[in-house]
Amino acid sequence: MPVHYVYGDPVSKRAVDLTFQAIYTLTDLRALFRKTAPTHELDSDQRAEAGRLLENLERQVASLRQEMLR
Amino acid sequence: MRCGSGIETRQVDELFINIDPIQAGGRLTPDAMKAIIAYGDGYSVCDNCRRPNRLDYITKPPIAEFHKDVAAWLNMDAARTVPGARRGFQAVSQTYVNKGDPVLVTSLSHYTEFLAIEEAGGIAREIPADKNKVVTADAATATIEKVKKEFGRPPVLAIIDHVDYQYGNVHDVAGIAKVAHGDDIPVICNGAYTVGILPVDGKCMGVDFVVGSGHKSMAAPAPSGILAATAERAAEVFRTTAIEGDVTGRKFGIKEPEMMGCTLMGATLIGMMASFPHVKERVKHFERELANNRIVMDALLSVDGTRVLSEYPRKHTMSRMDTSGSFDQIAAAHRKKGFYFSGSLSERGIRGIIPGATKVWKFNTYSITRKQAEYLAEAFVAIARENGLPVRESS
Numbered sequence: 001m002p003v004h005y006v007y008g009d010p011v012s013k014r015a016v017d018l019t020f021q022a023i024y025t026l027t028d029l030r031a032l033f034r035k036t037a038p039t040h041e042l043d044s045d046q047r048a049e050a051g052r053l054l055e056n057l058e059r060q061v062a063s064l065r066q067e068m069l070r
Numbered sequence: 071m072r073c074g075s076g077i078e079t080r081q082v083d084e085l086f087i088n089i090d091p092i093q094a095g096g097r098l099t100p101d102a103m104k105a106i107i108a109y110g111d112g113y114s115v116c117d118n119c120r121r122p123n124r125l126d127y128i129t130k131p132p133i134a135e136f137h138k139d140v141a142a143w144l145n146m147d148a149a150r151t152v153p154g155a156r157r158g159f160q161a162v163s164q165t166y167v168n169k170g171d172p173v174l175v176t177s178l179s180h181y182t183e184f185l186a187i188e189e190a191g192g193i194a195r196e197i198p199a200d201k202n203k204v205v206t207a208d209a210a211t212a213t214i215e216k217v218k219k220e221f222g223r224p225p226v227l228a229i230i231d232h233v234d235y236q237y238g239n240v241h242d243v244a245g246i247a248k249v250a251h252g253d254d255i256p257v258i259c260n261g262a263y264t265v266g267i268l269p270v271d272g273k274c275m276g277v278d279f280v281v282g283s284g285h286k287s288m289a290a291p292a293p294s295g296i297l298a299a300t301a302e303r304a305a306e307v308f309r310t311t312a313i314e315g316d317v318t319g320r321k322f323g324i325k326e327p328e329m330m331g332c333t334l335m336g337a338t339l340i341g342m343m344a345s346f347p348h349v350k351e352r353v354k355h356f357e358r359e360l361a362n363n364r365i366v367m368d369a370l371l372s373v374d375g376t377r378v379l380s381e382y383p384r385k386h387t388m389s390r391m392d393t394s395g396s397f398d399q400i401a402a403a404h405r406k407k408g409f410y411f412s413g414s415l416s417e418r419g420i421r422g423i424i425p426g427a428t429k430v431w432k433f434n435t436y437s438i439t440r441k442q443a444e445y446l447a448e449a450f451v452a453i454a455r456e457n458g459l460p461v462r463e464s465s
Binding site: 024027028030034038039 | 099107
């Protein structure tokens with residue numbers, strides 16, 4: 001049986017959610033560039049924040065891949 | 071990199087410290103950027119518009135609550151969102167100004183105040199700023215008397231800039247409002263450079279209206295702004311429509327003619343709303359902004375021949391400088407002429423000063439970090455030294 005995804009389907013909704021989450025994470029990274037322009041030298045707190053954001057992004061993209069391409 | 075056909079991706083604030091005088095306070099918060107991504111579509115905030123159909127009644131997203139919060143935050147009774155501060159001046163002018171009516175502005179007023187008066191058929195009369203480029207209550211009294219002699223009646227409206235765009239000076243809005251009310255003149259406080267930057271209290275200033283700019287000072291996309299009013303004036307400017315179609319008999323509910331119905335319906339409104347909690351918080355820390363400004367100003371003034379044309383010490387982060395006795399001295403002999411200055415800044419990752427300007431120019435340090443302020447200060451001094459300008463050592 002082929003699987004049909006319709007509006008509101010919990011699986012496709014999850015993929016859409018993940019897409020927005022990843023964009024929001026990238027937006028937080030963008031803000032970090034703004035806060036540290038023009039040298040973008042990160043202090044220890046900012047390095048930790050960047051690390052956390054990038055980990056989140058990787059997790060979000062991996063989950064998105066799983067949802068969309070299964 | 072492009073974000074659309076022929077549209078370069080703008081990365082100014084990611085790659086540079088941007089000290090453009092009119093851009094600093096409008097820089098978006100991350101929450102505003104996220105909200106715009108979700109609500110960029112045209113009528114996106116209207117999904118849950120229910121009777122009575124008007125923008126400021128929508129509860130999901132919480133637009134109604136936002137309107138109430140903005141009014142309370144400014145200590146006024148009612149507020150509407152408008153497409154830029156200018157549309158606030160326009161709505162009020164259309165309500166009170168008729169053909170030939172005198173209206174008070176100041177010698178430092180923004181041009182859109184003049185246009186709003188002109189469109190309504192009014193005649194502008196300017197309160198002159200004093201030698202320090204500050205507009206006082208005494209000057210307002212004198213101008214009102216002058217208007218009475220010229221027109222046989224007082225002005226019908228006064229539009230007073232809280233902080234002006236030319237010098238970034240703070241003007242005596244409270245004193246002027248007191249004088250104006252002596253002749254029953256309604257007063258607009260133009261807070262385009264203060265609402266969202268520093269604490270603003272409409273009732274404390276005694277004004278009838280407070281106008282704010284979303285894209286200048288509330289970390290919101292353009293065009294956006296706020297028009298807040300006292301209860302008495304709100305009933306006049308935010309009156310509802312009474313018109314009726316003669317063939318169809320149609321009526322238009324509680325739409326407001328001066329607002330042309332609903333105002334901001336998508337990214338502009340949602341961006342302003344998303345930034346609002348951050349804006350409410352940041353105005354409490356304006357001293358921190360002034361401290362960062364002092365770091366940069368001290369460095370600039372350490373360069374011999376540099377003067378600040380704005381009132382000093384600074385009460386606002388936007389300032390007008392005169393470097394005709396310093397950086398401009400280099401321009402004449404430099405192969406890049408005046409462009410050497412903006413070019414040198416750009417090479418150091420600093421943008422926002424008009425390219426080519428070396429005599430008189432403005433800058434705004436609002437919302438930069440302390441580290442960025444120090445970087446900026448060092449850059450100005452380094453450019454001066456590099457070009458052989460004498461720099462006084464800081465004490």
